[in-house]
Amino acid sequence: MADPIPPRATFPPGFLFGAATAAYQVEGTRFGGCGPSHWDTFAATPGNVVRAEDGATACDHYHRWPEDLDLAARAHMDAWRFSTNWSRVMPDGMTVNPEGLDFYDRLVDGMLTRGLKPFLTLYHWDLPAALADLGGWRNRDTCARFADFAEIVTRRIGDRIAATATINEPWCVAWLSHFLGAHAPGLRDIRAAARAMHHILLAHGMAMERLHGLGQRDLGIVLNFDRAVPASDAPADLAAAARQDAIFNRWFIEAITKGAYPAEALEGLAPHLPQGWQNDMAVIR
Structure with missing residues (x-):
């Protein structure tokens, strides 16, 4: 029961x-x-x-x-x-x-x-x-x-x-x-x-x-927020989980609390961000 x-x-x-x-x-x-x-x-x-x-x-x-x-x-x-x-x-x-x-x-x-x-x-x-x-x-x-x-x-x-x-x-x-x-x-x-x-x-x-x-x-x-669990202990799977955590979770909370984006997400997204985005981080924080 x-x-x-x-x-x-x-x-x-x-x-x-x-x-x-x-x-x-x-x-x-x-x-x-x-x-x-x-x-x-x-x-x-x-x-x-x-x-x-x-x-x-x-x-x-x-x-x-x-x-x-x-x-x-x-x-x-x-x-x-x-x-x-x-x-x-x-x-x-x-x-x-x-x-x-x-x-x-x-x-x-x-x-x-x-x-x-x-x-x-x-x-x-x-x-x-x-x-x-x-x-x-x-x-x-x-x-x-x-x-x-x-x-x-x-x-x-x-x-x-x-x-x-x-x-x-x-x-x-x-x-x-x-x-x-x-x-x-x-x-x-x-x-x-x-x-x-x-x-x-x-x-x-x-x-x-x-x-x-x-x-x-x-x-x-x-x-x-969500959990990012690697499929295995293989380096590629660990990196994929870290990237997912950076995009889903850390991107937003770290921008607001630290004024920075996580490196694991920037690796793929930085080339596509608007020019001068760094100048906005003070307002975001």
Whole structure:
């Protein structure tokens, strides 16, 4: 027989129980003046998504958010993690859509009314298609546009947010999406991947500067980690595992904490990084 679920009282003081959503996965992009994102393009490409499903309706959280939050409140949760859809707030990546900000205003107030602490992730993979047309995360200018987006959202709802993460899982945004091709934009291009790996961190750094300037606290980024286990003790397998660890894990955390990229990753990626990338490491750190 499985062990019984431990009672809530056995968790340490201050432990938060919560639920998490991502904008594109739940809201429904057909509503509220939301613009297209590169996920819509990815989903529309035959073979990329099972049954060619997209986020046009999703869970209809755009309309059903009150009952969604009620479910969390009835479950005695403490927190609600959500993300803001850049394409909803700024359909072309630059121009503000008032309906989009109004939606997140209502959503945050709804959380607080139900006793849920709002945990914001600014970017969970939904890049406006208009910016994707200009190169997306291959284009350095996208970093500046993201800092603008972060500031606009924070000026509207930042006074009620418990904590803010800039970007969800940059490895997924950059490597999984630009080298392995499994997520939008679905590229398999080492030059695109190297630039996205750098620019996503530069976007984080530039956004952090803006948010600190606004007096925001409890700021960070969501990094995902994985184990890299060599297939054997053969030198080639050990080197492959070290390279995987450097790309998946160490690239992001060491750039942020040390201001440097691991040598095992740079061996293959350095020739494809944007010129002068070293000058950005202070901002990233």
